[in-house]
Amino acid sequence: MNFWGKLQKPIFILAPMEGVTDTVFRQIVVSVACPQRQQAGLRSGRGKPHVFFTEFVPVDALLSSGHEKILRSLKFTEVERPIVAQIWGTDPEKFYQVAQMLQKMKFDGIDINMGCPDRNTIKKGACAALIKNPELATEIIEATIRGANNLPVSVKTRIGFGSLDTENWVTTLLQTPISALILHLRTTREMSKVPAHWEEISKAVEIRNKLKSKALIIGNGDVKSRKEASDKCKKYGIDGVMIGRGIFNNIWLFNDAVDIEKVTPQQRVDLLINHLNLFKKTWGDSKHFELMKKFVKCYINNYSNASENRERLMKTKSLDELIRATLLLFAA
Numbered sequence: 001m002n003f004w005g006k007l008q009k010p011i012f013i014l015a016p017m018e019g020v021t022d023t024v025f026r027q028i029v030v031s032v033a034c035p036q037r038q039q040a041g042l043r044s045g046r047g048k049p050h051v052f053f054t055e056f057v058p059v060d061a062l063l064s065s066g067h068e069k070i071l072r073s074l075k076f077t078e079v080e081r082p083i084v085a086q087i088w089g090t091d092p093e094k095f096y097q098v099a100q101m102l103q104k105m106k107f108d109g110i111d112i113n114m115g116c117p118d119r120n121t122i123k124k125g126a127c128a129a130l131i132k133n134p135e136l137a138t139e140i141i142e143a144t145i146r147g148a149n150n151l152p153v154s155v156k157t158r159i160g161f162g163s164l165d166t167e168n169w170v171t172t173l174l175q176t177p178i179s180a181l182i183l184h185l186r187t188t189r190e191m192s193k194v195p196a197h198w199e200e201i202s203k204a205v206e207i208r209n210k211l212k213s214k215a216l217i218i219g220n221g222d223v224k225s226r227k228e229a230s231d232k233c234k235k236y237g238i239d240g241v242m243i244g245r246g247i248f249n250n251i252w253l254f255n256d257a258v259d260i261e262k263v264t265p266q267q268r269v270d271l272l273i274n275h276l277n278l279f280k281k282t283w284g285d286s287k288h289f290e291l292m293k294k295f296v297k298c299y300i301n302n303y304s305n306a307s308e309n310r311e312r313l314m315k316t317k318s319l320d321e322l323i324r325a326t327l328l329l330f331a332a
């Protein structure tokens with residue numbers, strides 16, 4: 001049942017990003033993978049991330065009566081497997097109940113967010129605030145594992161709250177039977193304002209080996225390409241790398257058969273149209289179309305009149321208008 005142990009290394013993962021990596025975006029990332037290689041079963045991750053994560057969802061909301069809206073963040077399709085649901089909160093009992101729910105929803109794994117530095121989550125004592133509360137963090141992990149039954153549980157976190165505290169925090173986490181530990185290599189206070197402290201990850205590998213933990217160690221922070229991810233795995237002896245913002249500059253990033261410099265403006269526009277159409281088909285009016293505007297820059301870039309084209313698209317006032325304007329970009 002534990003998919004983590006079956007993955008071929010190095011493992012490349014698309015990071016969870018709220019408001020970005022919903023089922024629609026994840027399907028677009030799958031769509032630019034190399035289909036022949038996937039069908040031939042050659043290294044499952046070739047061209048496609050080995051693992052997808054949902055955006056983070058609060059356990060409180062999932063257990064409340066009006067949880068329909070939050071369930072959108074947990075929508076997924078078969079092509080996105082293995083798919084891990086990411087949850088956050090503070091009450092171990094709720095993690096237990098939500099883990100049971102996620103198992104019934106047929107997720108492949110559950111991840112606990114202990115890394116979000118957002119002021120509102122920190123105020124509640126959740127996410128990255130758990131770094132300051134190792135006892136509660138441990139209780140939450142244990143409750144989730146109990147509720148998850150056979151589903152593997154992982155933790156995504158940072159390496160300290162106010163200052164670097166890799167040894168203590170990683171030791172606490174690796175004393176629990178988690179299947180993977182994803183380290184965003186910054187402290188909470190650093191947000192994303194300083195370069196990630198990649199050298200710290202060697203400490204996590206050492207602790208894992210010393211404790212004889214089976215957890216995979218995955219690094220995260222500032223990685224911009226698959227090649228860079230591979231190099232980091234070799235250099236630090238880690239099992240994989242998770243990539244977030246790097247995909248904004250290159251949607252094809254996980255497919256190393258694609259040279260981004262050779263992607264034509266037409267291919268960029270075509271992919272944006274696919275994304276817009278899938279957004280419309282999946283969400284209809286239930287998500288605001290303005291959300292799609294932040295993707296315009298991801299596709300419409302790196303060619304001579306890209307900024308002029310972007311400006312045209314940013315002026316649109318509805319999803320249909322945005323689709324029409326995109327279709328017209330190269331129609332003349």
Ligand SMILES: Cc1cc2nc3c(=O)[nH]c(=O)nc-3n(C[C@H](O)[C@H](O)[C@H](O)COP(=O)(O)O)c2cc1C
Nearest residue numbers: 015016017018055056156184221222223243244245
């Ligand atoms: C827009 C945005 C939304 C994010 N949402 C989440 C989230 O829901 N869960 C999470 O664990 N991390 C979230 N993150 C953090 C990323 O997963 C990742 O840890 C961080 O961006 C550093 O990796 P990168 O340098 O490869 O982007 C978010 C980051 C961004 C930029």
